[in-house]
Amino acid sequence: MKASQFLISTLKDAPADAEVVSHKLMMRAGLIKKLGAGIYNYMPMGLRVIRKVEAIVREEMNKAGAIELTMPVVQPAELWQETGRFEKMGPELLRIKDRHGRDFVVQPTSEEVVTDIARQEIRSYKQLPKNFYQIQTKFRDERRPRFGLMRGREFIMKDAYSFDRDQVSAKQSYQVMADAYRKIFDRFGLTYRAVAADSGAIGGDLSEEFQVIAATGEDAIVYCPTSNYAANMEKAEALVPAHARGAATQAMAKTATPGKSTCEDVAALLNVPLNTTVKSLVLATDTLNDKGEVVKSHVWLLLLRGDHDMNEVKVGKLPGFEGGFRFATTQEIDDHFGCKPGYLGPVNLKQPLKIVADRDVAVMADWICGANEVDFHMTGVNFGRDVAEPDLVADIRNVVAGDASPDGQGVLAIERGIEVGHVFYLGTKYSQAMNATFLDVNGKPQFMEMGCYGIGVTRLPAAAIEQNHDERGMIWPDAIAPFTVVICPVNMDRSEDVKAAAFKLYEDLLALGVDVILDDRGERPGAMFADWELIGVPHRVTIGDKGLKDGVVEYQNRRDSESTKVAVADVLAHVK
Ligand code: ATP
Ligand code: MG
Ligand code: MG
Ligand code: MG
Secondary structure (H helix, E strand, O other): OEOOOOOOOOOOOOOOOOOOHHHHHHHHOOOEEEEEOOEEEEOHHHHHHHHHHHHHHHHHHHHOOOEEOOOOOEEEHHHHHHOOHHHHOOOOOEEEEOOOOOEEEEOOOOHHHHHHHHHHHOOEHHHOOEEEEEEEEEEOOOOOOEOHHHEOOEEEEEEEEEEEOOHHHHHHHHHHHHHHHHHHHHHHOOOEEEEEOOOOOOOOOOEEEEEEEOOOOOEEEEEOOOOOOEEEHHHHHOOHHHHOOOHHHHHOOEEEOOOOOOHHHHHHHOOOOOOOEEOOEEEEEEEEOOOOOEEEEEEEEEEEOOOOOOOEEEEEEOOOOOOOOOOOOHHHHHHHHOOOOOOOOOEEOOOOOEEEEOOOOOOOOOEEEEEEEOOOEEEEOOEOEOOOOHHHHHHHOOOOOOOEOOOOOOEOEEEEEEEEEEEEEEEOHHHHHOOOEEEOOOOOEEEOEEEEEEEEOOHHHHHHHHHOEEOOEEOOOHHHOOOOEEEEEOOHHHOHHHHHHHHHHHHHHHHOOOOEEEOOOOOOHHHHHHHHHHHOOOEEEEEOHHHHHOOEEEEEEOOOOOOEEEEHHHHHHHHO
16 A cells, blocks of 8 residues: 555544543544544544454454354344343334334344344254354444444444354353454454453353453453452452452441532541542432431442543432342443443542532432441441441442452452453343244254354454553554554655665565555655554654665664664564
């Protein structure tokens, strides 16, 4: 590719709505262009990255025996009514009508359609196992689309669905996918962790998320550095009551003043000085009658907002919490409040906190609050005067660094991640709902055993940037860089030698299959280098008159701070 023919459109400043570095850099480097909330044009530079991600995914999926097809973006509602998801799914599911008033959905995922295909195509156990996949546009009307491609409304997902004759075989299919995912994420050249995830009622232990490690990730990951234990926070929390009860919470429980909502009061409620770092808060309150008796209990969640505005805390009521305690899933909290509960990184209570009430909520009377780790992690809880219910107090406590690992092999650490892939054993949930059967060896109809496997194709580049960037711009791993090598001729218009050498190297690298771009725009060196550093091309070869006289060019890896002189003949060894 020649830069003069390509579209290179870099910006000095990121738009004001870009909060995280990947969003800022993708906008500045012209990889994406916003069309609406959570809806982006994939511009030529960005599309090259996406296509490389797709190619790696496709290659490994094919190797793992999965077969590619494409299912429609717009799907008839009838299939979604068969599983009940047309009604059950919240507003994330985009429902539309055609000119005849018939209902359709824009696919957020494709279990229904693929199960419909399987029940028509697969008749006998002899046709199983099968694994169908597509790389296709998805739409989820996310409550808070944000961070550019990280949480878009329209995005590209690779979604695969396995069909098996029995559980044993289904678990093998799951394992084949989990292994393929490791190969895929290894090839991307990113640091990631496969973590156990919640699989709902049916899944047993067969659900794992692939998390790219990055401080800005929306998910908290719990892992044990001295063993293989790794889980997402929701999964890890489910174990908390069993292995680490919050005795300290009870010990530190304090009754606080009712009806307060200033920063000082929150700090006072928690019995911490204003400069204390807190990670998450869960507060519960009771409604009392005239006699001071509890007539109603609520668990209120005091949430640190997802946009990392640490001076603002949201107080709200989650539906279903009335009259008792239960765990809320992260998704529920996110759906309702538009942010994840807790674990959003340290918060400093130095600044005044603005308490934002959700609906008709006011901070209520009779708090009992406590911290379960001094200066770090707090839960506040009030069951009226019922702190005598120690298990409830303990159950509210989240997993914190230093807790014993459930496998007994050490202590837990916490880091943040970006979910880029998810493998999930489904069982017969969809095949039963849609009557997808096959005839077994005895000629008897059986429900197909299923699994589903997703990769966020457009989220992945964002995650790669969150993990790999510096003050000058992005730093792509070779495997998914928009171009692997850029050739920067200096003053090409004034030197025939430079021009000839640049074109020759360009042709040579092309012939060797190297993904190279020649910057023949005639930009000044400073502007040219700034563009390519922003775009993050991993290898740069600069050709100038002076060096050519000595038979050398300058090679610089995007991670290097300086260039090195390299003989023209040795360039290939550096870029391959
Ligand atoms: P999240 O927890 O981030 O909302 P999810 O668990 O809802 O993701 P899955 O249903 O597991 O997502 O979908 C498979 C993959 O699709 C995810 O692992 C993620 O990489 C990607 N993905 C999901 N939602 C989005 C989105 N809004 N924008 C971009 N990629 C997404
Ligand atoms: Mg989601
Ligand atoms: Mg998730
Ligand atoms: Mg998921």
